[in-house]
Amino acid sequence: MDQQKRPIVEALEAFQAADPVSFHVPGHKTGRLSGLPDGLRAAMRYDATELTGLDDLHAPIGAIREAEELLADAYGADCSFLLVNGSTAGNLAMVRAVCTPGDVLLVQRNAHKSVFHAVELAGAQAVFLNPEWDGMTCTAGAVSVDTVREALDRHPEAKGIFVTYPTYYGTAGETLSDIISCAHGHGIPVLADEAHGAHLLAGPPFPPSALALGADAVVQSAHKTLSAMTQGSFLHVNSSLVDADRIARGLSMLQTSSPSYVLLASLDDARARIAAYSEADKHAFLEWRRQFIDRCRKLAKLDIIEPDDPLKVLVRHKHVSGYALQQALEQQGIYTELADERQVLFILPLLTEGADYPAERVASALAKAIRTLESEDEEKKPEPGPALPADRPAIRISGGPAGSPSEWVPVDEAAGRSAAGAIIPYPPGIPLILEDEPLSGETIDTVCRMAASGAAFQGAVRTSDGRVEFEVKTEQGGDGNG
Numbered sequence: 261m262d263q264q265k266r267p268i269v270e271a272l273e274a275f276q277a278a279d280p281v282s283f284h285v286p287g288h289k290t291g292r293l294s295g296l297p298d299g300l301r302a303a304m305r306y307d308a309t310e311l312t313g314l315d316d317l318h319a320p321i322g323a324i325r326e327a328e329e330l331l332a333d334a335y336g337a338d339c340s341f342l343l344v345n346g347s348t349a350g351n352l353a354m355v356r357a358v359c360t361p362g363d364v365l366l367v368q369r370n371a372h373k374s375v376f377h378a379v380e381l382a383g384a385q386a387v388f389l390n391p392e393w394d395g396m397t398c399t400a401g402a403v404s405v406d407t408v409r410e411a412l413d414r415h416p417e418a419k420g421i422f423v424t425y426p427t428y429y430g431t432a433g434e435t436l437s438d439i440i441s442c443a444h445g446h447g448i449p450v451l452a453d454e455a456h457g458a459h460l461l462a463g464p465p466f467p468p469s470a471l472a473l474g475a476d477a478v479v480q481s482a483h484k485t486l487s488a489m490t491q492g493s494f495l496h497v498n499s500s501l502v503d504a505d506r507i508a509r510g511l512s513m514l515q516t517s518s519p520s521y522v523l524l525a526s527l528d529d530a531r532a533r534i535a536a537y538s539e540a541d542k543h544a545f546l547e548w549r550r551q552f553i554d555r556c557r558k559l560a561k562l563d564i565i566e567p568d569d570p571l572k573v574l575v576r577h578k579h580v581s582g583y584a585l586q587q588a589l590e591q592q593g594i595y596t597e598l599a600d601e602r603q604v605l606f607i608l609p610l611l612t613e614g615a616d617y618p619a620e621r622v623a624s625a626l627a628k629a630i631r632t633l634e635s636e637d638e639e640k641k642p643e644p645g646p647a648l649p650a651d652r653p654a655i656r657i658s659g660g661p662a663g664s665p666s667e668w669v670p671v672d673e674a675a676g677r678s679a680a681g682a683i684i685p686y687p688p689g690i691p692l693i694l695e696d697e698p699l700s701g702e703t704i705d706t707v708c709r710m711a712a713s714g715a716a717f718q719g720a721v722r723t724s725d726g727r728v729e730f731e732v733k734t735e736q737g738g739d740g741n742g
């Protein structure tokens with residue numbers, strides 16, 4: 261197929277060229293009734309709806325269908341879907357397509373919160389697969405094949421395996437191919453959250469994509485590593501073990517009935533760009549990256565870590581936490597993807613040949629940031645523990661009754677109580693503990709330590725004025741405030 265074609269972009273441009281007068285939604289009437297600044301209002305000309313010639317995301321027969329066929333062709337999938345509600349919607353749809361209520365799904369424990377929500381909404385039961393510790397990024401990494409085999413021995417009734425590949429920090433590991441063989445040996449599919457891997461299509465030295473390794477359904481946040489707008493994702497199905505019709509039905513329930521055409525056009529364009537990504541483009545990116553890393557390595561007090569995925573780079577300061585380094589960088593106008601106790605994560609630009617990006621400015625901002633941190637106490641950096649409780653056995657979601665009463669308690673009253681919801685450092689959005697899991701002393705210490713060094717949380721923990729409180733299930737006979 262001609263991967264240079266962008267049918268949605270072309271349909272939108274053709275529609276606009278006729279200078280149409282709007283008597284339809286949206287109410288901003290191609291931007292005329294909007295009070296937004298000009299730059300924002302300009303894009304509203306293209307903020308159309310399902311008008312003649314513009315097709316329908318939920319029943320595509322025209323430009324959107326052609327764009328999805330081009331997408332499947334580019335990634336080598338049986339069929340592909342454009343998503344306007346992020347990989348979140350894709351994860352929900354994949355799990356719903358494979359599990360009915362009561363079914364067991366094997367789930368890599370260091371998954372994004374949307375995967376836990378997917379299991380909950382499907383009424384399924386998750387059997388968690390503990391990941392291996394990745395010494396390079398100092399985060400939870402891939403799952404070992406032995407862990408998968410053991411889980412399948414104990415749960416032969418499992419309907420599928422859900423993996424995250426690569427991780428937020430760029431760890432791919434080397435086990436996915438064997439995990440897929442193992443799953444297929446049991447006749448069950450592997451669903452892959454490749455939210456951070458839409459660019460792996462570019463080929464080595466990027467790790468192989470989950471689709472190339474044989475995963476049955478794969479979701480990718482095209483907005484994270486490709487040029488699509490925020491919320492734009494891809495979902496691919498490449499196997500008869502996953503019913504594409506069930507995916508389509510799920511997506512029609514889970515996604516808005518008013519998809520943004522600007523977003524759809526950006527997905528169409530992102531697919532065309534990655535399909536056209538050449539060896540020369542890759543060379544330009546790798547050369548820029550090399551210079552960027554070389555400059556950073558010249559700076560004292562920094563360690564530069566290169567994960568499996570070359571699009572990610574971790575920067576550690578020898579004496580201060582990642583949060584402090586991130587803050588110092590922001591004061592120099594440099595905004596990074598996330599920080600944790602150890603490090604800051606940079607997502608590099610997937611540059612094409614001839615494209616420019618300010619490597620020199622970042623290096624000098626880093627140098628300035630380091631100088632501003634010089635007055636800090638050199639011994640201050642805490643020795644962080646693992647972000648997920650270590651050595652857990654595989655466990656099931658216990659799933660207490662929905663809406664059961666809860667209360668907020670201070671740190672010294674939390675130990676041993678059941679969490680009323682997940683506790684999720686954000687980003688990266690990987691729950692530290694899940695609803696109904698007991699708050700151990702170790703977990704409480706981890707949350708307090710992370711909060712003290714600047715972590716933000718979602719869910720059953722709140723931090724203000726240096727105080728940490730946990731939302732716990734009300735014990736029988738207690739005074740819950742729901």
Ligand SMILES: Cc1ncc(COP(=O)(O)O)c(C=O)c1O
Pocket residue numbers: 345346347348349371372374424427428453455456481491493688689
């Ligand atoms: C691993 C992973 N999966 C899924 C998601 C959700 O993706 P989206 O923001 O596209 O809904 C994220 C978001 O950060 C993620 O990191």
